[in-house]
Amino acid sequence: MNRKSDILVVGSGLAGMTAALTAAASGKSVTLLCYGAGSLSISSDCIDVLGYFGGERTKEPFTVMERLPEEHPYRKIGTQAVKTALEWFEKFCAGAGLDLHKPAEGEGNHELITVMGTTKPSWLCPDSHDAACIRDAKHIAVFTVENMKDVHPRLIIDQLKHYPFLADKDFQGFTLPCPIKDARRNITPLDIARYVDKPDGLRWLHENLEAFAGKFDVFLLPPICGMELAQNVWKKLSTELNVRIVEMISIPPAVSGLRLYDVLRKSLNQKGVYLAENVQILSADVEQGKCRALYSEEGQRWEADEFVIATGGLLSGGISTEPGKAWESIFHIPLNVPADIEAWSSPDIFGSSLFARMGVSVGGDLRPLDEGGAILLKNVRFAGRVLGGYDFALEKSGHGVALATGWLAGTLAGKE
Amino acid sequence: MKHTTVVIIGGGATGIGILRDLSMRGVKAVLLEQGGIAAGASSRFHGxxxxxxxxxxxxxxxxxxxxxxxxxxxxxxxxxxxxxxxxxxxxxxxxxxxxxxxxxxxxxxxxxxxxxxxxxxxxxxxxxxxxxxxxxxxxxxxxDGFRLVWHNAMSARRYGGEMLTHHQVIAIDQEGGRVKAVRARNLITGEEVCIACEMVVNAAGSWAAQIVRLVGLDVGVxxxxxxxxxxxxxxxxxxxxxxxxxxxxxxxxxxxxxxxxxxxxxxxxxxxxxxxxxxxxxxxxxxxxxxxxxxxxxxxxxxxxxxxxxYISNGSAAGRAASRGFHISDHSEEGLEGMLSIFGGKFTTYRLMAEKLCDLLCSKLGVTAKCRTALEPLIADPSPEVLEKARKVFPVHGAELAANRLGDAFPTVVERAEAMKENTLLCECEMVSRAEIEFVANDPASTSLTDVRLRTRLGMGTCQGTFCSLRTIGTLTECGVSFPISPAENLRGFLQERWKGLRPALWGIQAREMELGRAVYAATLNLDGAKHEQEK
Known part of the structure; x- marks a missing residue:
C-alpha cells in the first residue's frame, strides 16, 4: 500500500507534533506517523529551555545560549530561532486554550515544584505550575489524595525545607479523601485529574479544599486540576477559594504533559494533518541523497517530498545501539561513538554522560551531515532528542530543543 | 565493655551459619559485620x-x-x-x-x-x-542467598545470637598469647565498641586475610x-x-x-x-x-x-583451578590461642563448614552439645490462621511471597497490615506492600533504601526502581521512618546502585532504561540540581 503526502513527519512527541503543525501552516498536505504515546506522556506541559549551564542554574536561557558548545542544537539553529519558536508556541497555545507564560520581564526562569520536594527551573509554564508565589507566602498547605502512592506531603515538606529560601515557611501536609471507589490500590494524579473534569469531581475538589481557604497563602497540589478543563478549573478554584494554587510536577503518567498532548492532537486534527497510529518506520528508500519514501512494519510505503524525523533518542527508539556502536534507526546514519562501553557513561548517574548527548549531527537547517560536514540527505530534517550535542536531563532543555527544532524543521519543510 | 564467649567476624552465610550453630548449642556469641548482612559473596553469586x-x-x-x-x-x-x-x-x-x-x-x-x-x-x-x-x-x-542468610540470622536470634551490622573490626586484643577482646567501629555513628571474649572466629570470606593480618599473621586467601x-x-x-x-x-x-x-x-x-x-x-x-x-x-x-x-595453600592452583573446598585454621599452631579462621568453601556447603568449625571450637571450650542445624528448619511455617489473615491484606500471590521473605517476622507484618486502612502495594514488580517495607525499614539493620531493597526485593524487578523508589521513600518519610541520610540522598544512592549495574551493559534495551531513569529523576524531578541547592 502506498500513501503520498507533501510532508511526512515521524514521531508524536513535542518535536514531531510541532513540526507537523508548522508544516501544515504552509498549506501543504502533512502526514504524522505515531508509534507509541510520545514523550509528553512522561514529562509535562512546561517548556524547560535551559535551566542549567555548566552545572549552574541559569538566570534566563538566552544570555548563556551563545556560550553553549558548537554542536548544541541551540547553537546550530541560533538563539533567534529559539526565541521565535517560543513566541509562536505561546501564541499557538493561547489560541488553543492553554495559556503558557514566560517569566515577567527581568525575572529569571520560572520555579516549578516537584512531588520530590525539589524545585526546577523552566521557561514557559501554565499559571497552575508557576510557583513564584511561594517566595512571599508564609503559610503553605501541601496536599495529597488518599492512596495516591507517588505524592507524600511530608517528603515534599521535608525536602523543600532544605532550600534556604523555604526553610522558615510554615508548611503543613494534608490528605484529601479519595473520591474514586474500587480503585484504591492504583490512584494516580491522572485518575483524579480526569475525575475533576466532571462536575462531581470539581465539586469534590472544591468542597475538600474549602476548609483550608483563608488559612493558607498557597496550596500545593498534585497535578489534579482537571485535564481538558484544567485551565478553567484552576482559575475557578483560585478565584472562589481566594488562594494561590500551585500544581506540582509529578512522575509518569504525566498529567500536564498529557494536557498539552491533547491540545496538540486536537489542533493537528483541525489543521487537517493525517495521523497514522502505531506505525513503526523500519527503513527508507533513498536515491542520490534524496529520500523518496519510508517503509513501515507492514511493508507499507509512505512517500513524501520532505521528511521530518522526530523519533526521539535511546528511550523512544530514534537511536539504536549495540555494544560499542550507535546509529540513527531509520537511515542507519552511524553516530561517532567510542568502542569502549565504559566511556559512554559517567560513573555518577547524574554526571555528564556521552550517551546522553549521542545523536544525529545536523547543519543550521537541521539536515543531517556526514563527518566531513556535507549534507547527507537533501530533503530530511531531524528534530528533538534524535539530535546530538545536548543533554536534556542535566540541562533541563528537553522541551526547549524539541520545540525549537520541531518548529524550524516544520517551517523549513513547508517552504520547500 | 561487652562480654561474650565467642566473637564471629563476618556476616555472610558462613559467619551467620556459625552464629546459628553456636547459639543452638547454647554458646554465647556476637557477630560483627562491616556492611549489611550477606553484603559480600553470599548475595553476589548466581544463587x-x-x-x-x-x-x-x-x-x-x-x-x-x-x-x-x-x-x-x-x-x-x-x-x-x-x-x-x-x-x-x-x-x-x-x-x-x-x-x-x-x-x-x-x-x-x-x-x-x-x-x-x-x-x-x-x-x-x-x-x-x-x-x-x-x-x-x-x-x-x-x-535466594540473601534470604537464606537472613533466615539463619532469625533462627540464631531466636536462640539468643547477637549481630552488629555496619561494625568494622579495627583490632583484636591479645594478652599472653591469647585473644582477649575484639574492637570494632560503627561505620554509621563512628562509635567504637569493645567486646571481651574467649574465642574469635574469622569468617570474613574475601576479607579473611585482612582480619588475620590484624593479629600479625598471614594467610593465602x-x-x-x-x-x-x-x-x-x-x-x-x-x-x-x-x-x-x-x-x-x-x-x-x-x-x-x-x-x-x-x-x-x-x-x-x-x-x-x-x-x-x-x-x-x-x-x-x-x-x-x-x-x-x-x-x-x-x-x-x-x-x-x-x-x-x-583459599590458596602453599603452591596450589589459583582461579578456576583453585579448590572450592574449605579450610579451617587454628591459629594456636602459629602461637595465638583462641582464634580460628575459616577460608574458602562455597555457599552450598556453608552449613557443613559452620558445623565443622563449631565442633572444633566447642571441643576447645569444653562444650559437648552436638550440632543440630541440619535437624531444625530455619523458620517455622506460618500457621494457616496467619496465612488466611494475610490473604485478606496482601495481594493475591503476595501473601505467600511475603511469608517466604519475612520468615519469623511474618505474623507481625500481617498484624501491621491489618491495622492499616489500606496495605498499598509499593513495588508492583516484586509485589512488596507497604506493611512489609515499613517493617523492614524500621529494623535497626536497615540504614538506607538499598538495605530495604535487599531484604524485600523492592526495585529488583522490571522497573528497577524507576517508579517504586520515589513512592517508597515518600511513604517511609510519611510514616516517620528516619534513616541516617536524607530522603533525596537515599533516593540518589538507590538509583546510583542501579546505574552501576547497567553501565557495563549500556546498549539496546538497557540504554533505553537508562535514558528513562534520567528523564524521570533528572529532567522531571531535578534530583541532580537539588543536590547542590538543598542544604544538608
Missing part, C-alpha cells in the same frame, strides 16, 4: 544450590558434600529454595568423551544424573539451542572476581549447566521472574572489587549464546560481581 554435578569430576569429595548439603537445605530452608532441578547439557562445542567420565563421577558421589532424550529436554526448555547433543537431569536448585548477569526474563525454568569441565559463563539459574547467568573468574586486587568490566559481560553473552541462541535479545537488568574467597 545456585549445587547438586554437586559441577564438581563431580574434579573434586568428588566436594561433590558429595554438595549433594548432602543440598538435600539438607531443601528441607530446612525451603522458603529460600526453589526446587527447579537442573540440566547438564552437552552442546555441539563440548567434548563428548567427557560425558561418560562425568556420569561415572556423579554416580560415585551419589548424585542422581538421569539421561533425558534431547527432544523431551527441548520440549521442557524450548529456548535451548536445538542442536544440543545430550541432557541429564540433576537435583540442582535455585536458592585470594579474592577472585566473578561477574554475573541478571536478565529480565525467566527464559529457562531449570538450571542449565554445560556438560564440560567447569568454565566461565556456563550456568544459567532462574529465580522468580528473572534468570542469572554466571560467572567469570578473574583474580581481584581487593575483596570489595565489584567493578564489572564490559568485557566480562560480552564474554558471558558470547559463551551463553551457545546454550541460548536468543540470549542477546533479552533485556539485561543488571550486571554485578562478587569476589570468591579462594
Amino acid at each position: 545456585l544450590l549445587h547438586s554437586g554435578g559441577r564438581y563431580a569430576v574434579k573434586d568428588n569429595e566436594a561433590a558429595r558434600e554438595c549433594i548432602e548439603e543440598n538435600t539438607i537445605l531443601r528441607r530446612i530452608g525451603r522458603e529460600c529454595v526453589e526446587e527447579s532441578e537442573g540440566f547438564f547439557v552437552l552442546t555441539r562445542e563440548d567434548d563428548p568423551s567427557y560425558e561418560k567420565i562425568w556420569v561415572d563421577s556423579c554416580e560415585k558421589a551419589g548424585i542422581s544424573a538421569a539421561p533425558l532424550d534431547v527432544k523431551d529436554a527441548l520440549r521442557l526448555e524450548p529456548n535451548l539451542d536445538p542442536d544440543i547433543r545430550a541432557v541429564y537431569r540433576v537435583p540442582d536448585s535455585s536458592v 585470594q579474592p577472585d572476581r566473578g561477574t554475573l548477569i541478571a536478565f529480565n526474563h525467566r527464559f529457562t525454568s531449570r538450571i542449565i549447566n554445560r556438560l564440560h569441565m567447569s568454565s566461565d559463563g556456563d550456568i544459567f539459574v532462574p529465580h522468580g521472574s528473572i534468570t542469572i547467568l554466571g560467572t567469570t573468574s578473574f583474580k581481584a586486587d581487593r575483596p570489595d572489587d565489584h567493578h564489572v568490566p564490559p568485557e566480562d559481560v560480552l564474554r558471558l553473552l558470547d559463551i551463553g549464546e551457545v546454550l541460548f541462541p536468543q540470549l542477546r535479545s533479552y533485556r539485561i537488568l543488571r550486571a554485578f560481581a562478587g569476589t570468591r574467597p579462594l
